[in-house]
Amino acid sequence: MLVLDDIHKVYGKGKEKKVEALKGINLRVEKGEIFGVVGYSGAGKSTLIRCVNLLERPTSGKVLINGVDLLALSPKELRNQRKKIGMIFQQFNLLQSKTIFQNVAMPLVLEHRPKEEIKAKVTELLSFVGLEDRMNHYPEQLSGGQKQRVGIARALATDPDILLCDEATSALDPNTTEAVLDLLRKVRDELGITILMITHEMNVIRDVCDKVAVLDGGKIVEQGPVIDIFTEPKTQIARSFVKTVLNDSIPKSVQKLIDESSKENPHGIYRILFKGASTNVPLLSNTAKHFSVDLNVLHGMITELQGIPFGNLLVELKGDREEIERAIQYIREHDAIIREVEQNGI
Structure with a gap:
């Protein structure tokens, strides 16, 4: 379970002009949920997701993973906790000079796992994402959707409890997006992994998320089950997002x-x-x-x-x-x- 408790993030110190990117974020993502956060550019989405694994350290508040406050941990304890948080990115972030096998194996290599264990795990993951026949290829030989599948396999290498998705489908065409969302459902349903998705695409929220929060100006202005937000949006920004998928304009x-x-x-x-x-x-x-x-x-x-x-x-x-x-x-x-x-x- 993931809980963000009154998270604030302020950039700038001393005489520098301060920018408050996050203003009291409160989120609760239950185990096994796919939770979406939607907002326009500049709303604070990327800052929020980077605060979950402390790539950005919140100015104040608590980040609780299964009841453990990451902000209270020592550097060594934090490194161990981060192994339980996988992340996939919009631009895939694959190493171009490494094969697909080597890319997926990288987190395990860094942990100095035995070679046979790495081989078995990577083979299992590539089979899970449907790329077992591409393990000796290089990223430039793959399509965008295949690259994102590699990114998902790599994020699963350390058996995380939580998977963070930062605009994971934004660089993909509609058909490929659908295939990647199907894979994320499979990750949740078969592996029991909790997923937090950051996106500006309301169709992604509609198709895969259980709950959604609408982020605007560093604040959550509305949140709840997807069916409730789509059928009865309370705020103008939520209504504008819903209209991108369900156009209810009056003829x-x-x-x-x-x-x-x-x-x-x-x-x-x-x-x-x-x-x-x-x-x-x-x-x-x-x-x-x-x-x-x-x-x-x-x-x-x-x-x-x-x-x-x-x-x-x-x-x-x-x-x-x-x-x-x-x-x-x-x-x-x-x-x-x-x-x-x-x-x-x-």
Whole structure:
């Protein structure tokens, strides 16, 4: 388990201009979770992940790995703890003059492990990532996705409890990204390793993470299960990230209906959000049957988030105001979220 407790990181000392990169970060990543941290450039993502293994030493706060505060350790104790923290990088960081076998073996060589043990471990890891037939190749002979697989194998060499991923898919095309994310799921599911992912790609969060924190200006402005952040983002920055994956912008034709709605012609445009079991109920059909309202679906989509069905629909409700209110209450009672869309599109 990884806990970041009130982490601050300030650059600059004395008369130097101080820059506060992290401002009271609190995170709790449970064993076996894939936890994502998303933010724009300059939000503090890279500083945060480097504070986890103390490549950057926090100015204050605690970094707890399985209950051990890394900031309280001696240099020797810290070196031993770091063996339990693997890391993969955006640009792979492979040694070009070394073979794939030698790159993966490097952490074990530095620990002076026996040659036979190194050979067995590296062979096992390259088989795990699907590159056993490339062990004698050099990095320049591999594709970007293959290089990242080597990076993952190398990070697993010391049998870490936690794997840190710093923009691990940013340099990859969509198909290769999907393959690498599948491998990271395999790392979590088969090896039980906890993963902390730093990214600016919300599709990565959607596809692989259990929980997500949104970082902005060195602060976590929102965090929670991925399904909750996607379906009910609380902050503007979270909504902007979600829109890069689930575009719920209102079409011009629907916006015109919203702008033209009035009390004299009682009707309204509503956004209905379904998730989980509520997507399996014919809720809109039942609503139209039970209440004297006209219900017209104007726009929407049905998708999956972390294997959980999710629907986002824009509907028009026409009828007597009291009957519309009864219909809205009925929808809410069936575990769906419904809210009226105002003239500004919100």
